[in-house]
Amino acid sequence: MSDNLVINNLRVNVAGGEILKGLSLSVKSGEIHALMGPNGCGKSTLANALMGHPNYNVDSGSVTLNEIDVLELGPDERAKLGLFLAFQYPTAIPGVTLANFLRMAVSAVRIVDGNDAATTSLVPMREFRKELRGKMEELGVDDSFARRYLNDGLSGGEKKRAEVLQLAMLEPKIAILDETDSGLDIDAIKVVGESVNQLVGPNLGVLIITHYPRLLNYIKPHFVHVILDGRIVESGGWELAERLEAEGYDAIREKHGVEFVQQTDPKLDAPIQI
Amino acid sequence: MTSGFTRESVAQISEFQNEPPWMLERRIQAFQIFEQLPLPKTNDESWRRTDIRGLNLEQFQLVTSNKSQTNGRYSELFSGVEEQENSGLIVQNDVSVIHSTLSDFLINKGVYFSGFKTALDERPDLLENYLCQTIQSTENKFNAMHNAFLQSGYVLYVPKGVVIDFPLRVIVSLSGESTADFSHTLIIADDESQVTILEEHLSVDQQGQGLHCGGVEIFLGRNAFVNYAQVQNWNKKVWNFSTQRAKLERGANLRWITTSLGSRLSKLDQLVEMNGEGSHADLLGLTATHARQHIDIHTYQKHAVSNSTSNLLYRNVLKDRSRTVWRGMIEVDKGAQKIDSYQQNDNLILSKRARADTIPGLEILADDVRCTHGATAGKIDQEQVFYLMSRGLSYNQAEQTIVNGFFESVLQRIPLEYLRNQLQKSIVGKLQLN
Numbered sequence: 001m002s003d004n005l006v007i008n009n010l011r012v013n014v015a016g017g018e019i020l021k022g023l024s025l026s027v028k029s030g031e032i033h034a035l036m037g038p039n040g041c042g043k044s045t046l047a048n049a050l051m052g053h054p055n056y057n058v059d060s061g062s063v064t065l066n067e068i069d070v071l072e073l074g075p076d077e078r079a080k081l082g083l084f085l086a087f088q089y090p091t092a093i094p095g096v097t098l099a100n101f102l103r104m105a106v107s108a109v110r111i112v113d114g115n116d117a118a119t120t121s122l123v124p125m126r127e128f129r130k131e132l133r134g135k136m137e138e139l140g141v142d143d144s145f146a147r148r149y150l151n152d153g154l155s156g157g158e159k160k161r162a163e164v165l166q167l168a169m170l171e172p173k174i175a176i177l178d179e180t181d182s183g184l185d186i187d188a189i190k191v192v193g194e195s196v197n198q199l200v201g202p203n204l205g206v207l208i209i210t211h212y213p214r215l216l217n218y219i220k221p222h223f224v225h226v227i228l229d230g231r232i233v234e235s236g237g238w239e240l241a242e243r244l245e246a247e248g249y250d251a252i253r254e255k256h257g258v259e260f261v262q263q264t265d266p267k268l269d270a271p272i273q274i
Numbered sequence: 275m276t277s278g279f280t281r282e283s284v285a286q287i288s289e290f291q292n293e294p295p296w297m298l299e300r301r302i303q304a305f306q307i308f309e310q311l312p313l314p315k316t317n318d319e320s321w322r323r324t325d326i327r328g329l330n331l332e333q334f335q336l337v338t339s340n341k342s343q344t345n346g347r348y349s350e351l352f353s354g355v356e357e358q359e360n361s362g363l364i365v366q367n368d369v370s371v372i373h374s375t376l377s378d379f380l381i382n383k384g385v386y387f388s389g390f391k392t393a394l395d396e397r398p399d400l401l402e403n404y405l406c407q408t409i410q411s412t413e414n415k416f417n418a419m420h421n422a423f424l425q426s427g428y429v430l431y432v433p434k435g436v437v438i439d440f441p442l443r444v445i446v447s448l449s450g451e452s453t454a455d456f457s458h459t460l461i462i463a464d465d466e467s468q469v470t471i472l473e474e475h476l477s478v479d480q481q482g483q484g485l486h487c488g489g490v491e492i493f494l495g496r497n498a499f500v501n502y503a504q505v506q507n508w509n510k511k512v513w514n515f516s517t518q519r520a521k522l523e524r525g526a527n528l529r530w531i532t533t534s535l536g537s538r539l540s541k542l543d544q545l546v547e548m549n550g551e552g553s554h555a556d557l558l559g560l561t562a563t564h565a566r567q568h569i570d571i572h573t574y575q576k577h578a579v580s581n582s583t584s585n586l587l588y589r590n591v592l593k594d595r596s597r598t599v600w601r602g603m604i605e606v607d608k609g610a611q612k613i614d615s616y617q618q619n620d621n622l623i624l625s626k627r628a629r630a631d632t633i634p635g636l637e638i639l640a641d642d643v644r645c646t647h648g649a650t651a652g653k654i655d656q657e658q659v660f661y662l663m664s665r666g667l668s669y670n671q672a673e674q675t676i677v678n679g680f681f682e683s684v685l686q687r688i689p690l691e692y693l694r695n696q697l698q699k700s701i702v703g704k705l706q707l708n
Contacts, residue, residue, distance in 0.1 A: 051660075051664045052660075052663075052664075053660055054656065054660065074663065074669075075660060075663040075664045076663040076664075076666050076667055076668050076669070076672075078664070079663070079664055079665055079666035080666055084664075085664055087661065087664075090661065091655075091657045091658050091660075091661040092658075093658055093661070093662065093675065093676060093679050094679050094680075094682075094683060095678065095679025095680060095681070095682030095683050095686075096675055096676070096678065096679040096682070101662070101665075101675065104667055104671060104675065105662075105665035105666050105667060108665070108666035108667055108668070108671070109665075109666040149679070150679075166665065170665065170666070
């Protein structure tokens, strides 16, 4: 069965300020979409709103996955439905190993009923370890990774690889990659891009959110969308990404008459090293 | 059973334990102080945050007659507690020892490990020299009460150079209604010896109220190495008061783990004295409270000599309307140079109505020392919750995962797997309660 994430006329505010102003987009399994735009246009807001972050308030519009209303669900239920978000800034959870956490997460998304801590049965340890080891090998992730604390004391590149490893283990229907290339040097982007490339296939729909087209050199999108001031202003194929690379966002901004809006999110992009 | 903490009761206890005269004398001395001292009130600085007006001593009863001792019954009461090879196990219920074993291997090495009453018979020398030497009756009414009425607990003596690989285990339990328990832990680790003790305080019945007014004394000889873990897991109707002391001689090393999970109200007073050069203490604390529990812990790291070190990390997790108090002090005596000493208390507060007080303190009378302290208190980070939930964990699972991680940084400082696993088990059991 083909899975379909449909975002229709979505409006989202953060602390009262409207960030998404009627965004529509749909992602089907097997498709790779790139959503590109300058800082402050609402890219990360979309990612967080899709996953159900409590600070992102949906004012109107709809999001469905296989016709199930996603906006009615908590983040955990969205994950169980098959949504996955690879975070721009993965949160550190000190004292919790990646392996222990992943075993809980995998168990939660596979064993859909009874999601309470006391009642969830975990996937058998032996089976889980075997699977984790296999995936780590495929992605070229070091064995010691599993015993390290979740995103705690990891380098930028390691954090993103940990996100991709989680993506591989959780096997979602639709994956959103939020600025997965930010803060990475070119070698790290290559590693992460190639890892994601291994995971794409007919059963996974991917939405890559990015400022720069660099990651797209490794994961070629079927569709490219440009977001400005909370709306998608242009959609096209690979040629649109190439045009952006050549002309920058200014040309498109001018064309659509959008004033430059400074990013309201206090988190700044981590420094880019090339 | 008799109620009333009277002079007659003191005499009765002494008689039924068939004690040597010096013990009765000490009891009477302590009793006189007990009679004179009032119960501590909140105008006393160390009791300022712990109100015990709800405590009525008259409700509790002393055990002054011999109860039948049933061997083997402990396994029904405490499933999962097993005798281990080359180790020892003492199980006590309502002040009577119901099971006591020590492997022949350790007996042959001269290790002594026995309930208090038997020890009084067999090793009065140890008791006369060490018992209650560090617990001053004049300090407060509970100390005096303990010294006057103590009649249970255990004595461990590890001779010079003896290394015990597997942890010794002790269970101190209460099951009777309104029993007053004055168990005492006396550990004497002679020079160069090594030992690990896991001691648990449990209620057999979750309803019966009780009073524990305990004492712990640990003496470490030169280069002795002791791991001592106490897990306080009384039911929520038990009042818990405990005065705990350790003295370290030259080169001694103590790892002391205090796990506070149970009781209605708990007041713990812990003092570690680094009395010999090169001595070192690691003090670890794990506290988890819920409902209306109140746990007050006072820690004191005293550096009497140069080149001694100590490192304290206490972490508390609070739910519901519970409250914790941690008050720490590092004291460095005059002339004690080259001291490295730390104290850190972190609180994770899971509900709006819970409250954590954290009061670090330093009293340094030397100039060439490095002492630092830190304290934090905070709510659970909602970004962490969101991250975990976005991977499919429920809110409860996310919260529990974060709490486990919070305690993990304490547990990871315990290199003994068996001990760490046992502590983890107790904590997980507690955190699943709502």
